Amino acid sequence: METLITKLLHLPPVASEHGQGLDNLMLYVHLLMFALLLGWGAFFLYALWRFRQSRSAKANPEGVRSHVSSYLEVGVAVVEGILLIGFAVPLWARGASFENFPDEKEATVVKVIGRQFNWMAWYPGADGVFGRSAPEFVGDSNPLGVDPDDANGKDDVVVESSDVYAPVGKPVVAHISSLDVIHSFSVKSMRVTQDAIPGLSIPVWFTPTVEGTYQITCAQLCGQGHSSMRGLFHAVTPAEFTSWLGEHTRTSGEQVSYE
Numbered sequence: 001m002e003t004l005i006t007k008l009l010h011l012p013p014v015a016s017e018h019g020q021g022l023d024n025l026m027l028y029v030h031l032l033m034f035a036l037l038l039g040w041g042a043f044f045l046y047a048l049w050r051f052r053q054s055r056s057a058k059a060n061p062e063g064v065r066s067h068v069s070s071y072l073e074v075g076v077a078v079v080e081g082i083l084l085i086g087f088a089v090p091l092w093a094r095g096a097s098f099e100n101f102p103d104e105k106e107a108t109v110v111k112v113i114g115r116q117f118n119w120m121a122w123y124p125g126a127d128g129v130f131g132r133s134a135p136e137f138v139g140d141s142n143p144l145g146v147d148p149d150d151a152n153g154k155d156d157v158v159v160e161s162s163d164v165y166a167p168v169g170k171p172v173v174a175h176i177s178s179l180d181v182i183h184s185f186s187v188k189s190m191r192v193t194q195d196a197i198p199g200l201s202i203p204v205w206f207t208p209t210v211e212g213t214y215q216i217t218c219a220q221l222c223g224q225g226h227s228s229m230r231g232l233f234h235a236v237t238p239a240e241f242t243s244w245l246g247e248h249t250r251t252s253g254e255q256v257s258y259e
């Protein structure tokens with residue numbers, strides 16, 4: 001969704017629930033910086049005029065006696081405090097605190113795994129449980145090492161084409177990790193960025209609100225193919241998501257489907 005803020009700050013349209021709050025904060029920080037720019041600019045011009053050579057040849061040993069500058073400093077610090085405590089910390093806590101994470105039963109859960117140079121998305125399928133994975137199963141056709149004999153993995157879906165699907169109106173919990181070097185999963189329109197670190201699985205959550213196809217970017221320089229590590233995040237209707245997942249689920253024969 002394009003807003004006055006996205007136009008003003010040249011941001012991609014916002015398409016997630018918490019995105020607007022983040023944009024608001026960015027606008028407030030920019031407004032504060034703009035006010036400081038005007039204030040300092042005006043003071044600079046005043047100082048050039050006030051202390052010009054022809055007017056003030058004598059030094060004043062008493063210096064400034066007014067407290068205006070102190071009051072201004074305190075005022076700026078108060079505004080900064082409000083931005084930090086009133087806006088930034090609550091936004092951070094909403095995204096980062098585990099207490100605020102949605103229940104995975106009520107969410108679309110997906111593992112997003114980066115590697116040089118694409119993204120893979122692993123869904124638990126209809127049973128909602130991810131299959132086991134282990135290093136001994138890793139191969140060209142099974143890069144994530146999903147155990148072919150594990151019952152929980154039979155309906156799992158693995159997509160290797162850098163496409164991530166999720167329905168709108170429901171929280172997405174994405175567990176981000178990497179097979180090789182440090183990548184960073186970033187969907188600007190969702191206002192989400194999380195480093196993908198080998199050996200770690202780091203969850204992020206967001207709720208897509210606007211249907212559409214949005215670019216996934218790797219936000220961490222990760223090698224020669226870094227710039228080609230683009231993907232697509234598809235925010236679709238719940239019905240479209242169910243049918244998409246159904247098309248990719250293999251209930252007999254193959255355990256895991258690859259795109």
Ligand SMILES: [Cu+2]
Pocket residue numbers: 114115182183184218219220221222226229
């Ligand atoms: Cu990368």
